[in-house]
Amino acid sequence: MAKVTIDNIEIEVPEGTTILQAARMIGGDVVPPAMCYYSKLDTSGGYCRTCIVKVSQGSAKDTRPMPKPVASCRTPIMDGMVVENMISPDLLEARKGVVEFLLINHPLDCPICDQAGECHLQDLSYQHGLSKSRYEFKRREFEKIDIGERLSSI
């Protein structure tokens, strides 16, 4: 078993548990958002970076902080690790940047989107994103492709 402290809450978890899994054991605001991690798929996670957290103490043996935010879904707990999620203003600022990058080429037509109201990206944007994008370049656009009468492409 290994002890970890996440947002000042201590929990003991089995060796090999990731920071995200430990946070989910605690529950509530401690849990970072996770857009690409699905626990039943071994290779999921580590791509979107929405789950980043700040590790302010690497372990009980090596108390140095990790030099940059880490993906909590792919980072295993070390005994004595101290993690900051919602209590770190720097981390929340970094997460805003991640959300901004995710939305750069995403259509911003939420009011007419079928998924509106049930969209994890929309929730993430409301909870962790900036109120507007600083991105000024033309968005990627795609030509419609005819893929049959029963399916339509965007």
Ligand code: FES
């Ligand atoms: S959930 Fe996407 S990188 Fe962790």
